[in-house]
Amino acid sequence: MNMSVSPLPLDLQPAPEHGGARGRWRWALDQPLMAMGVLILLGLLVAACAGQWAPQDPYMQALSERLQPPSAEHWFGTDQLGRDIFSRVLHGARYTLLIVLMAAVSVAPVGMAVGLCAGYFGGALETVLMRITDIFMAFPRLLLALALAAALGPGLENAVLAIAVSAWPPYARQARAEAKRLREREFIWASRLAGASHLRILLRHLLPLCASSALVRLTLDLAGMILIAAGLGFLGLGAQPPTPEWGAMVAAGRQILAPYWWVATLPGLAIFLVSLALNLVGDGLRDALDPRAGR
Numbered sequence: 001m002n003m004s005v006s007p008l009p010l011d012l013q014p015a016p017e018h019g020g021a022r023g024r025w026r027w028a029l030d031q032p033l034m035a036m037g038v039l040i041l042l043g044l045l046v047a048a049c050a051g052q053w054a055p056q057d058p059y060m061q062a063l064s065e066r067l068q069p070p071s072a073e074h075w076f077g078t079d080q081l082g083r084d085i086f087s088r089v090l091h092g093a094r095y096t097l098l099i100v101l102m103a104a105v106s107v108a109p110v111g112m113a114v115g116l117c118a119g120y121f122g123g124a125l126e127t128v129l130m131r132i133t134d135i136f137m138a139f140p141r142l143l144l145a146l147a148l149a150a151a152l153g154p155g156l157e158n159a160v161l162a163i164a165v166s167a168w169p170p171y172a173r174q175a176r177a178e179a180k181r182l183r184e185r186e187f188i189w190a191s192r193l194a195g196a197s198h199l200r201i202l203l204r205h206l207l208p209l210c211a212s213s214a215l216v217r218l219t220l221d222l223a224g225m226i227l228i229a230a231g232l233g234f235l236g237l238g239a240q241p242p243t244p245e246w247g248a249m250v251a252a253g254r255q256i257l258a259p260y261w262w263v264a265t266l267p268g269l270a271i272f273l274v275s276l277a278l279n280l281v282g283d284g285l286r287d288a289l290d291p292r293a294g295r
Helices: 017-029 032-049 085-121 123-137 141-152 156-167 169-182 186-193 198-234 246-256 262-289
Strands: none
Touching (some): 032 262, 085 123, 085 156, 085 198, 085 262, 123 169, 141 198, 156 198, 169 198, 186 198, 198 246, 246 262
């Protein structure tokens, strides 16, 4: 008996150029902009781990050395209380990395779970889940995060929670669209006929196919989340003094920006570099994970 197997759809087939997935990863890592982004993120990780070996205690006040410009002794200068800004920036990298990790493990999984269930099962469940998603998306992300942070009270944990609650809806809509497109494919029907449960289909088939696009979106969104977290710290709704959080450090130096530019500029430059690095890495991941991306 002649049995033929239908080929995978074009959007699920590996791209022949550049040697498939491995070639695409090698191509992405060879791009200078993505390589620069990776190096900056590695520097953030090193700074977060090396904060305990900072040149000076980031909390130690020395009023006799207040508002000193950058020098060999104080690489980034000192603030209004004589604290070493370079040491505080190093310690602040920990909180930035914490925001990135906490947002990454909460935003994308929740959004993808909602979207996959809505797209796969459809019907009344899809309607309810998507209307809830639309309610959250009706509010601008920054305003919703500000409102939640103000309601929950100041603090780093509350700021991260506010960011996570305001950031998951786009992942739900994206996962729902992909699940609706994939649920009628032949391999899904074959899994059903083979007796696979709905949970197995969701975890073994739909989730891996939707994870790459969610990863790219997450990498690009993390830059915005860091900016929102810095904005909450700037407004006093994030980490509280004397915690060396970058947004709070910018806020502390905004009133003396003209004569003592380094107090606010250098922590702001750290925020800028990390956000830029995440955007560059996100662009590289998009090119590496999309088999239809042009080279």
